[in-house]
Amino acid sequence: MNTETYRRFQFSLLIGSVFICGAAEGMLLPLIALLLEKNGVSALLNGLGSTSLYIGMLISVPLLEKPMRKLGYKLFLIIGLGLITVPLFLFPISMNLWFWFVLRLCVGFGDSILHLAAQTWITIDSPMNKRGRNIAFYGLSFGLGFAAGPMLVRLIAFGTEVPFITSGFFCLAVLLLLFLLKNEYPELSDSSGSSVRQVLIRYKKVIAATWSGLAVTLAFGYLETSLNNSFPIFAVRHGYNLTQISILLPAFVIGALVTQVPLGMLGDRFGRKRLLPLICLFGSMFIACTGLLSAYFYGIYFTLLGAGMLIGSLYSMSMGYVSDLLDKEQIPLGNILMTVCYSAGCMVGPVAGSTLINWIPKGGLFYGIAIFVFVSSMSCFIHQFFIARKSSLNHSTTQQRVSSH
Structure with missing residues (x-):
């Protein structure tokens, strides 16, 4: 296998692992909620249990940079997918709430490990003129997997354990294929140390360089879980039936x-620093219009469709944007901080969304999302202004020094 063919195989396998991870996650969320509901578990406990996935992501991600640098991308992918695969086979053993909480925590750990390795490997390996396209394929793959996952829930008709075991075997097949990859390692910088002070300095530098991109990631996490968790509540309270909800939600x-x-x-082609704040700005307008037109079925449908076309890919777009602002050796840490911000947004989204529905029944859910996305847009504009100003000052200082000599 020549180098170019291997690179294509590697990229396809990375995308495949992200797809299968998305499918497993997309199946687990509704399937477990459904089974616990049938077994009389309260809505509150059911909802709190679903956060274990994001708790696992939030806790594990900050600890992963150093192990990934030592083990390499391949081993990290295998460990991550392994932590997703094994629990899938264990779920049918016992329908105990706390047992499932621990298993979902493991899936959250595995999800974080797999995504960190895959997105860092894709980002660093991609040439600048194809980075956005490759990261977009990454986002598309996860989105398709997440959308396909709920279809596996239908297998429950053949037995409670069938969806878990089926998805487990799919994950196992991709896991075995990952062993065919050659291991590679993230680049190390001369300044990367292990002392607490050095680690904090590196975090500070990356946050200072990418804070606007991290704000976008936080907003997307909030947006995604607010819509997925709170929109059905909003729709039911406004008289939409299940058929209408099943059309509006996707x-x-x-x-x-x-x-x-x-x-x-x-x-x-045109630069993510120009494109990202604009799509956030117009996307926030579409979401605000969803709130204004929330009494009309087609009003919600077309404004959500338009918003999705603009800001539905914010995670992959912000990933490319953050990578553009960093040196290669800083990208793993940038991806870690992105995952932390995304997980934080995911945990805030359902609580804030449900609260806004109670406070402002007519459109409050959408106004909250619109404000988050609008603020992230303004953060990008402000950040780019300061970067341009700093660059201009540095350029004029350099010219003065040259002319003085």
Whole structure:
């Protein structure tokens, strides 16, 4: 296998592992909620249990940079997918709430490990003129997997354990294929040390360089879980039936899938620093319009579809944007901070969304999302202004020194 063929095989396998991870996650969330509901578990405990996935992500991610540098991408991918695969076979053993909480915690750990390795490997290996496109394929793959996952829930008709075991075997097949990859390691900088002070300095530098991109990631986490968890509550309270909800809820995802790769390619061509704040700005307007038109079925559908086309790919777009602002050896830490911000947004989203529905029944859910996305847009504009100003000052200082000599 020549180098170019191997690179294509490697990229395809990375995308495949992200797809299968998304499918497993997309199946687990509704399947477990359904089974616990049937067994009389309260809605509150059911909802708190679903946060274990994000708790696992939030706790594990800050600890992963150093192990990944030592073990390499391949071993990290194998460990991550392994932590997702094994629990899938263990779920049918006992329908105990706390047992499942621990298993979902393991899936959260595995999810974090796999995504960190895959997105860092793809980002660092991609040439600048194809980085946005490749990251967009990463986002598209996870989105398609997450959308396909709920279809496996239907297998429950053949037995409670069938969806878990089926998805487990799919994960196992991809896990075995990962052993065919050659191991590679993230680049190390001369300044990367292990003391607490050195680690904090590196975190400070990366946050200072990428804070606007991290704000976008936080907003996307909030947006995604607010829609997925709180929109059905909003829709039911406003008289929409299950058929209408099943049509409205995927509208945002459909819009995101349609434009994911084209937006990634546009970012490569015109620059993500120009494109990202604009799509956030117009996306926030579409979401605000969803609130204004929330009494109308087609009003919600088309505004959510338009919002999805603009901001449904914010995670992959912000990943490319953050990578553009960092040196290669800083990208793993940038990806870690992105995952932390995304997980934090995911944990805040359902609580804030449900609260806003109670406070402002007519559209409060969407106004909250619109404000988050609008603030992230302004953060990008402000950050770019300061970067341009700093660059201009440095340029004028350099010219003065040259002219003085």
